[in-house]
Amino acid sequence: MRTNELLEIEKDNIDSIFLYKEGVFWRCYETSAWYFIKNIREYRVFKKFFKIVNQNIIYLGFPDSILEKITKSRKKRLFSY
Numbered sequence: 001m002r003t004n005e006l007l008e009i010e011k012d013n014i015d016s017i018f019l020y021k022e023g024v025f026w027r028c029y030e031t032s033a034w035y036f037i038k039n040i041r042e043y044r045v046f047k048k049f050f051k052i053v054n055q056n057i058i059y060l061g062f063p064d065s066i067l068e069k070i071t072k073s074r075k076k077r078l079f080s081y
Contacts, residue, residue: 003052019067027061036060041070 001020009018010030017040018032028036037043043060050057062070 003050003057007053007057021064022061024064025061026064026067027059029057029059033058033060 006020006029010032013031013035015035016032017028017035019026019028033045037045037060043062045058045060047056047058049055
């Protein structure tokens with residue numbers, strides 16, 4: 001998924017956590033990242049400047065191998081792309 005498409009989804013996000021598969025990792029960006037650390041589990045959040053959209057983006061990530069452990073029995077809806 002392209003960065004600008006991801007930011008469009010996150011711009012309209014009001015109550016969901018969107019997970020994006022990137023190689024062997026899952027990542028959450030912007031609003032999804034904040035919902036993740038508030039409702040699922042505390043994680044280190046990173047801020048990185050992306051030239052392609054000329055702005056800083058907040059994100060967190062974790063390996064695919066722990067996805068089931070993290071999401072098991074959670075009330076918050078999770079979506080993945």
